[in-house]
Amino acid sequence: MPTALVILAPGQEEIETTAAIDILRRGKVEVTVAGLEGTDAVVCSRNVSIVPDESLESAASKGPYDMIVLPGGMGGAKANAASSAVKSLLAEQEKADRYIALICAGPLSLISHGIGKGKKVTSHPCIKDDLIKAEYEYSEDRVVVDGKLITSRGPGSAIEWGLALVEQLVGKETADEVRAPLIML
């Protein structure tokens, strides 16, 4: 069973966060929801309060994970981009050629932690200029897969992104099975 670590940081976007966890679990990926700051409930961008499965410190010690997932929401994205724990996790993940998935403002962590340099990415339009300035190849596709780096745009593309994560980790057949009952456009 493939594994994924979803980081949960204060101010993170709740739709993107639940979409990643939910769709990966529907795809039979073993997901750990890890609180950046510990085990307390985390207040997301629109004040939905989500309880992590464990702290990032604890979860990181049990790795590696096949995929590390960073949802967006400016508050959470900035917290992750400023975290040395996230930096070392992502650096290790890239070095071992394992998956990294980010959405919305999540790719701020690529810039600040020096991950995926020069790769093709997308993001929320609000950080497009930052990514271009940092010399990523910018795309406006809804989901962009470049090697083991998978990026997407915002809450409205979060389920599509989740399905792409399942497709990469598990396979297209499973992703299609997960997709059908969601009633996508």
Add this chain to the structure above:
Amino acid sequence: MPTALVILAPGQEEIETTAAIDILRRGKVEVTVAGLEGTDAVVCSRNVSIVPDESLESAASKGPYDMIVLPGGMGGAKANAASSAVKSLLAEQEKADRYIALICAGPLSLISHGIGKGKKVTSHPCIKDDLIKAEYEYSEDRVVVDGKLITSRGPGSAIEWGLALVEQLVGKETADEVRAPLIML
């Protein structure tokens, strides 16, 4: 500021739940997340744990709300459909001609609590036959508005449904403003 009560029941779909809360709050609706069974964190359908703002008992005593919102997910939908507290809230809401919004398996509560009889509705395909048998006018549109009753289909239509709730409660201009940064298809 319009008000909405979002009920949070065990086994409820986490994407639909967060989409409703998040999009309504982006639309400047005052949202109360009320735990059907109290104030403890609620384990949703794919094991995301969400903390309600208060218990349904407490929240109900502070009503009425301009809108009552029932997300889907079979576990949560069945719990709401079996709840006498939900029954009296919905009956009062309908009698006063205030909004009721449901998605996915949420409309099971219409059937069991005798709400919106004969009205045009949609739902997840898995409860289509139940609604037809109970003599609702069934539609396969992604979001259906019939008077003050607003229904939708599943996680993949949850943001569209949230935007329809904002349009009804606040207005089309606000719904359009909320929609833009979400990056919808």
